[in-house]
Amino acid sequence: MNQLRVSSGRVLRPDGRVERADVAVDRDEGTIRAVGSPDEVDDTLDGAAAEALDASGSLVIPGLVNAHTHVAMTLLRGYADDKPLDPWLREDIWPAEAELTPDDVEAGAELGAVEMIRSGTTAFADMYFAMDRVADAVDRAGLRARLGHGVVTVGKDDADARADVEESLAVARELDGAADGRIRTAFMPHSLTTVGEEFLREGVAEAREAGVPVHLHANETTDEVEPIVEERGERPIAYADDLDALGPDDFFAHGVHVDDSEIDRLAAAGTAVVHCPASNMKLASGMAPVQRLREGGVTVALGTDGAASNNDLDLFDEMRDAAMLGKLAADDASAVPAEAVVEMATQGGADALNLPGGRIEEGAAADLAVVDLDAPHLTPVHDPVSHLAYAARGSDVRHTVCDGQVLMRDREVLTLNAEAVQKRAAAAASDLVDRVESA
Numbered sequence: 001m002n003q004l005r006v007s008s009g010r011v012l013r014p015d016g017r018v019e020r021a022d023v024a025v026d027r028d029e030g031t032i033r034a035v036g037s038p039d040e041v042d043d044t045l046d047g048a049a050a051e052a053l054d055a056s057g058s059l060v061i062p063g064l065v066n067a068h069t070h071v072a073m074t075l076l077r078g079y080a081d082d083k084p085l086d087p088w089l090r091e092d093i094w095p096a097e098a099e100l101t102p103d104d105v106e107a108g109a110e111l112g113a114v115e116m117i118r119s120g121t122t123a124f125a126d127m128y129f130a131m132d133r134v135a136d137a138v139d140r141a142g143l144r145a146r147l148g149h150g151v152v153t154v155g156k157d158d159a160d161a162r163a164d165v166e167e168s169l170a171v172a173r174e175l176d177g178a179a180d181g182r183i184r185t186a187f188m189p190h191s192l193t194t195v196g197e198e199f200l201r202e203g204v205a206e207a208r209e210a211g212v213p214v215h216l217h218a219n220e221t222t223d224e225v226e227p228i229v230e231e232r233g234e235r236p237i238a239y240a241d242d243l244d245a246l247g248p249d250d251f252f253a254h255g256v257h258v259d260d261s262e263i264d265r266l267a268a269a270g271t272a273v274v275h276c277p278a279s280n281m282k283l284a285s286g287m288a289p290v291q292r293l294r295e296g297g298v299t300v301a302l303g304t305d306g307a308a309s310n311n312d313l314d315l316f317d318e319m320r321d322a323a324m325l326g327k328l329a330a331d332d333a334s335a336v337p338a339e340a341v342v343e344m345a346t347q348g349g350a351d352a353l354n355l356p357g358g359r360i361e362e363g364a365a366a367d368l369a370v371v372d373l374d375a376p377h378l379t380p381v382h383d384p385v386s387h388l389a390y391a392a393r394g395s396d397v398r399h400t401v402c403d404g405q406v407l408m409r410d411r412e413v414l415t416l417n418a419e420a421v422q423k424r425a426a427a428a429a430s431d432l433v434d435r436v437e438s439a
């Protein structure tokens with residue numbers, strides 16, 4: 001058997017406890033075979049050789065899950081800042097995206113993949129275009145993902161709008177199960193205001209038939225909530241329900257401006273919310289009621305959103321931001337504690353995306369990250385979970401494993417040539433800006 005052994009670390013278990021343990025991984029199956037004392041793990045290995053990953057002085061955690069991003073937007077990192085959502089999209093981002101080629105999308109996706117692997121993220125959800133090229137990058141990188149083509153119909157004629165919906169459904173059908181099953185898909189209308197009602201209705205119905213979930217931006221800004229309430233006399237989550245877009249495998253990004261009736265509806269439907277605190281702060285979209293969502297029984301995951309509104313893909317930053325903003329939103333320092341954000345970044349993400357991973361236990365997917373605690377900013381270690389939420393950074397990750405494959409060992413990315421990826425992306429981004437300026 002082809003095995004991997006993560007030895008001498010402290011391991012974060014699904015119930016939040018941290019224990020000294022080794023982890024044995026079956027690389028053929030991509031699953032965790034055993035978590036236990038070195039002797040217990042020796043027994044399961046049965047004398048067979050295993051590749052070793054040293055985790056001494058480190059914390060072994062489930063690979064982090066970035067449950068909402070637009071990964072190729074790494075090319076637009078720092079391109080346009082300091083504006084609210086609507087003008088930021090219309091004046092800066094959409095014109096730049098109009099010039100993006102599939103090659104650019106692939107270059108940006110590879111850059112994002114390197115950044116995620118380096119910061120301990122093993123799975124993500126991506127809404128963008130040229131998704132076949134994103135899938136190629138995910139496949140090479142060795143990551144896990146739920147991918148979808150983002151649909152926008154406002155400002156398009158009927159034929160173009162319909163083609164965009166069809167593209168999203170085609171991507172959802174065709175890429176599902178790619179990369180040895182590490183890629184799953186979703187139908188991804190951009191939002192309830194940027195996609196017209198008939199397209200939402202038809203697209204969701206077809207997604208149901210194809211058995212793929214729905215992912216969209218919902219209740220992100222008041223500018224987006226008000227027109228729905230005015231036109232329809234109902235809140236956006238009620239509208240989503242009316243569209244049949246509120247299912248147990250569906251997951252919505254943001255959920256900033258949700259009232260109690262919407263929280264109840266999300267909880268009853270089992271639809272997850274992906275909280276994106278950095279993006280919400282940067283675009284001044286508002287403060288999501290994370291504590292109330294969690295208390296109301298909604299599955300909450302964490303996302304960075306695109307790198308142009310964050311401006312990085314580091315989920316350690318996101319955990320800290322979520323804890324800080326959650327307290328401010330609840331006006332309560334005990335709200336959204338460290339354990340909660342760690343859970344959101346791991347189990348919550350895996351549950352929202354309905355992907356394997358998120359828990360270090362026997363039989364679970366072997367998706368993990370090893371965080372080096374031997375650093376001045378992480379000394380002393382009174383509570384490792386506190387450090388994950390409040391003090392650690394993506395650059396503290398030493399090793400990253402996904403589906404049993406080592407993607408990074410001793411801070412060296414093994415699946416992609418990080419230096420070449422970075423060069424290619426920088427060149428693509430500067431060419432892109434030249435094209436936008438001369439357009």
Ligand SMILES: N[C@@H](CCSC[C@H]1O[C@@H](n2cnc3c(=O)[nH]cnc32)[C@H](O)[C@@H]1O)C(=O)O
Pocket residue numbers: 070085089093094097127128129149150151152164190217220279305306309
């Ligand atoms: N097929 C569509 C593309 C939609 S992809 C998803 C879109 O979401 C945009 N986006 C990024 N961050 C946010 C956000 O916070 N809220 C809403 N949209 C965003 C992103 O720039 C991208 O255009 C088209 O023809 O325009």
Ligand SMILES: [Zn+2]
Pocket residue numbers: 068069070217253305306
């Ligand atoms: Zn987004």
